[in-house]
Amino acid sequence: MRRPHPAHRSIDGGAVTENQDLPEEAYAAALASVPKIGPATLRQLLAAEKPSEAWASSSYPGDVARIWQRHEERGIEVCWRGGPDYPDRLGGDPDAPAVLFCLGNPAAVNRHPTVALVGTRSPTRYGIGVAAQFGADLAAAGVSVVSGLALGIDGAAHEGATAAGAPPIAVVAGGLDDPYPRRHARLWARVAEQGAVYSESPAGVPTEKWRFPVRNRLLAMLSDVVVVVESRHGGGSMHTVAAAAERGTPVGAVPGSIRSPTSEGTNGLLADGCFPVSSVADILTALSLLGVYLPTPTGAGEARREYDGPDRALFDVLSPDPISLDQLVRATGLDLPALCGGLERLARAGVARDVGGWWERT
Amino acid sequence: MLAAISAATLTGTVGRPVSVEVHVSNGLPGFTIVGLPDAAVRESRDRVRAALLSSGLPWPLRRVTVNLAPSGVRKGGAGLDLAIAVGVLVATGELPPGCTEGLTFCGELGLNGSLRHVPGMIALADAAAPRGLVVPLGDAREASLVRGDGARGVSSLADLVRILRTGAAWPTIPAAVPSPPPPDLADLADVRGQALGRHALEVAAAGRHHVLMVGPPGSGKTMLAERLPGLLPTLTAEQSLVVTRVHSAAACLGPDGALVTRPPFRAPHHRASIVALVGGGSWSLRPGEISLATHGVLFLDEMGEFPVAALEALRQPLEEGVIRVSRAGGTVTFPAHFLLVAAMNPCPCGEGVFTGACACTAAARARYTRRLSAPLLDRFDLVVPLFRPDPDQLLDGPPGESTAVSAAKVAAARGRAAARAGGDPPLHPDGARLLASKLREGALTARGLHKVSRVARTVADLMGAEQVGEEHVCDALTLRTARSTVAP
Numbered sequence: 002m003r004r005p006h007p008a009h010r011s012i013d014g015g016a017v018t019e020n021q022d023l024p025e026e027a028y029a030a031a032l033a034s035v036p037k038i039g040p041a042t043l044r045q046l047l048a049a050e051k052p053s054e055a056w057a058s059s060s061y062p063g064d065v066a067r068i069w070q071r072h073e074e075r076g077i078e079v080c081w082r083g084g085p086d087y088p089d090r091l092g093g094d095p096d097a098p099a100v101l102f103c104l105g106n107p108a109a110v111n112r113h114p115t116v117a118l119v120g121t122r123s124p125t126r127y128g129i130g131v132a133a134q135f136g137a138d139l140a141a142a143g144v145s146v147v148s149g150l151a152l153g154i155d156g157a158a159h160e161g162a163t164a165a166g167a168p169p170i171a172v173v174a175g176g177l178d179d180p181y182p183r184r185h186a187r188l189w190a191r192v193a194e195q196g197a198v199y200s201e202s203p204a205g206v207p208t209e210k211w212r213f214p215v216r217n218r219l220l221a222m223l224s225d226v227v228v229v230v231e232s233r234h235g236g237g238s239m240h241t242v243a244a245a246a247e248r249g250t251p252v253g254a255v256p257g258s259i260r261s262p263t264s265e266g267t268n269g270l271l272a273d274g275c276f277p278v279s280s281v282a283d284i285l286t287a288l289s290l291l292g293v294y295l296p297t298p299t300g301a302g303e304a305r306r307e308y309d310g311p312d313r314a315l316f317d318v319l320s321p322d323p324i325s326l327d328q329l330v331r332a333t334g335l336d337l338p339a340l341c342g343g344l345e346r347l348a349r350a351g352v353a354r355d356v357g358g359w360w361e362r363t
Numbered sequence: 364m365l366a367a368i369s370a371a372t373l374t375g376t377v378g379r380p381v382s383v384e385v386h387v388s389n390g391l392p393g394f395t396i397v398g399l400p401d402a403a404v405r406e407s408r409d410r411v412r413a414a415l416l417s418s419g420l421p422w423p424l425r426r427v428t429v430n431l432a433p434s435g436v437r438k439g440g441a442g443l444d445l446a447i448a449v450g451v452l453v454a455t456g457e458l459p460p461g462c463t464e465g466l467t468f469c470g471e472l473g474l475n476g477s478l479r480h481v482p483g484m485i486a487l488a489d490a491a492a493p494r495g496l497v498v499p500l501g502d503a504r505e506a507s508l509v510r511g512d513g514a515r516g517v518s519s520l521a522d523l524v525r526i527l528r529t530g531a532a533w534p535t536i537p538a539a540v541p542s543p544p545p546p547d548l549a550d551l552a553d554v555r556g557q558a559l560g561r562h563a564l565e566v567a568a569a570g571r572h573h574v575l576m577v578g579p580p581g582s583g584k585t586m587l588a589e590r591l592p593g594l595l596p597t598l599t600a601e602q603s604l605v606v607t608r609v610h611s612a613a614a615c616l617g618p619d620g621a622l623v624t625r626p627p628f629r630a631p632h633h634r635a636s637i638v639a640l641v642g643g644g645s646w647s648l649r650p651g652e653i654s655l656a657t658h659g660v661l662f663l664d665e666m667g668e669f670p671v672a673a674l675e676a677l678r679q680p681l682e683e684g685v686i687r688v689s690r691a692g693g694t695v696t697f698p699a700h701f702l703l704v705a706a707m708n709p710c711p712c713g714e715g716v717f718t719g720a721c722a723c724t725a726a727a728r729a730r731y732t733r734r735l736s737a738p739l740l741d742r743f744d745l746v747v748p749l750f751r752p753d754p755d756q757l758l759d760g761p762p763g764e765s766t767a768v769s770a771a772k773v774a775a776a777r778g779r780a781a782a783r784a785g786g787d788p789p790l791h792p793d794g795a796r797l798l799a800s801k802l803r804e805g806a807l808t809a810r811g812l813h814k815v816s817r818v819a820r821t822v823a824d825l826m827g828a829e830q831v832g833e834e835h836v837c838d839a840l841t842l843r844t845a846r847s848t849v850a851p
Contacts, residue, residue, distance in 0.1 A: 122725050123721050123723070123725070152725055182725070187805065325750055326558060326559050326841070327556050327557060327558045327559065327750070327752070327753075327756075328753070330558035331556075331558075331756075336826070337558060337559065337562045337838055337841070338822055338826055338834040338835050338837070338838040339834055341834060341837035341838040341840070341841045342832070342833050342834025342835075342837045342838070343834075344837070345797065345833070345834075345837040345840075355844070357748075357848075358748040358750070358844050358845065
């Protein structure tokens with residue numbers, strides 16, 4: 002059934018406004034915004050036709066101009082499969098979303114090798130520290146860190162990755178106009194500024210539960226290597242792992258304590274044959290097996306070990322394992338103001354880090 | 364056959380003079396009380412009659428009318444018994460008319476004519492007539508705190524009648540019962556480790572900063588909070604009177620009726636009603652826990668479990684130092700100038716996010732912390748994370764500094780702050796630079812900046828520093844690190 006103005010249909014089917022020259026992206030966004038069209042239908046629709054043609058040949062209600070305006074106003078890029086901005090690395094995947102939304106630079110994901118750092122939303126101090134360190138070291142080594150901007154491991158990985166280096170990549174579940182979780186709104190903006198935040202959901206779509214597994218699959222598609230830092234048995238990270246395994250993407254896991262419930266999942270993965278990750282070098286080795294050669298960040302450890310500043314004695318007490326202020330007081334004999342001042346100076350020098358009230362060497 | 368006797372009644376923590384007018388006339392024998400008496404006052408008819416008869420005094424077989432003036436104010440409690448009895452005696456000519464001139468009578472009567480304790484004696488004494496007041500012997504000490512020699516105590520109605528008839532000497536007020544040695548104040552030396560927690564207590568005591576402690580069960584939150592009053596200086600004479608007045612009105616003063624000189628410590632349970640917390644009641648408005656904690660410490664354990672309305676009710680007192688309780692019967696203002704110490708778990712299961720043992724979902728955690736509104740959280744200058752001490756520290760660690768040592772530090776810091784008389788110590792450029800960078804990073808809001816600077820000043824005072832340096836600012840920032848855990 003053809004209608005005179007396919008671009009602007011109200012629910013009752015009447016024309017709302019005059020058709021202007023809307024780009025293909027506008028029709029892609031409109032198609033993705035139709036509640037009745039799921040990811041598979043959308044793929045089918047866009048497999049043969051351009052978005053404008055697909056829209057014209059369908060009879061879904063919706064105001065393309067308004068949907069397009071909503072995305073444009075918020076700076077949300079729309080990439081459709083076959084369009085110019087669509088990420089290259091998704092091209093070959095049969096399950097890749099037909100329409101992708103992006104805040105930041107949609108091409109950011111093409112330039113560097115990508116490693117997903119994922120894990121539980123209630124991590125231990127150990128997990129937070131490892132995620133932040135891997136995030137920072139990978140970014141410095143020229144690897145884009147991919148994660149989900151969730152609380153816990155995801156957030157820590159991005160905190161580390163936004164410090165410097167390769168652009169960070171985030172994949173989120175809901176619409177890009179509404180940061181979720183709210184607590185990470187600032188981090189979200191920083192990732193969008195330095196790299197890109199992708200989502201399969203158009204603006205205005207709330208973060209619903211079923212969208213997380215979909216998000217996790219996209220995350221796996223965008224990554225050359227997937228590393229699980231901490232995960233409970235049957236945690237959400239296992240969706241990412243399953244999607245990665247289907248695609249033959251290498252999956253690594255960070256070993257953890259056998260007593261820690263947050264390491265049940267990762268230790269299980271190791272037993273299942275995932276490669277163990279005990280340092281960034283392990284991840285870089287996995288990348289090199291894929292043909293991506295990156296110099297292992299050299300001298301970082303040595304340079305830090307040689308740190309020689311006014312707070313040398315305090316620095317010597319710190320280790321890569323987080324230590325509480327209480328233990329620091331006992332080990333150094335300093336009073337709290339002196340101790341806090343010293344830690345602040347070490348943090349500013351980039352050799353120490355605060356992990357939820359505990360301190361560790363970076 | 365008319366008599367007018369001065370008495371006093373309690374509204375909140377304030378005494379109000381009441382004139383008890385007794386009229387005895389011919390007519391059918393009867394006894395009525397008018398002038399907005401509450402149930403306890405109405406029942407005093409029977410007590411007064413029995414007390415007179417037991418004391419060997421005649422009861423008039425005539426019509427007795429008692430009016431409590433001003434008649435628009437509700438009168439409560441049994442404290443008016445004595446004045447009514449004396450009024451009947453004067454009106455029937457059993458007592459000479461002039462002998463009650465300028466005296467206020469307060470006391471509850473027993474059926475045998477003995478006089479019993481009345482709460483709020485300090486406030487009642489404030490409202491007493493110029494010559495002084497006559498109270499039960501046990502309450503005389505309390506009354507003498509504000510009226511000195513004007514306070515007179517008698518132990519029974521018969522004694523009182525004898526003294527008023529003959530002009531005999533008033534019984535001497537019993538010397539203060541040597542109050543039992545203060546219950547062993549918990550000492551800070553019992554706390555092993557917890558450097559940050561101890562430090563937070565010292566800063567809180569030195570600068571009157573409200574503290575919120577966030578930590579898993581068994582990390583020593585309650586233990587630390589109980590030791591905070593020991594760090595506070597002894598109350599000044601003025602504070603002492605305020606505290607004693609409130610405690611007297613709430614009838615929770617010690618048996619000896621002595622002044623309260625140590626800062627009180629109140630720890631209401633989280634199921635306490637809002638009225639029990641902030642004060643109230645339908646007619647006789649009673650001070651609540653927050654007023655009883657005035658000039659002392661109010662400890663809210665398991666703050667996350669308190670009803671949201673109760674927590675929100677704390678905001679006005681935290682800001683103004685008083686709580687206004689309004690009821691149909693009127694509005695009273697109670698003092699509520701307390702140091703708030705609260706403790707809560709980081710999440711419903713108590714384990715906290717960082718131990719790995721937390722079984723709570725993110726939504727459950729959010730729900731738990733949402734009970735603390737941002738404005739309430741803003742009242743806490745110190746939001747301190749506490750962790751369980753290491754086992755070796757617990758078993759073999761050296762005992763920590765004792766309360767005496769810490770209290771001396773706090774006293775010295777308070778002295779330094781007082782010596783400046785409100786002036787602020789200079790901020791060292793390094794400290795200013797650090798604050799500016801935190802502000803620019805967005806790690807601090809304008810209000811946060813103000814709070815951190817205040818705490819940093821206190822830390823500098825504690826350390827005996829002349830100016831607020833970088834390390835003092837760092838310390839102040841560390842003392843609020845748990846904010847991110849509990850901020851909604």
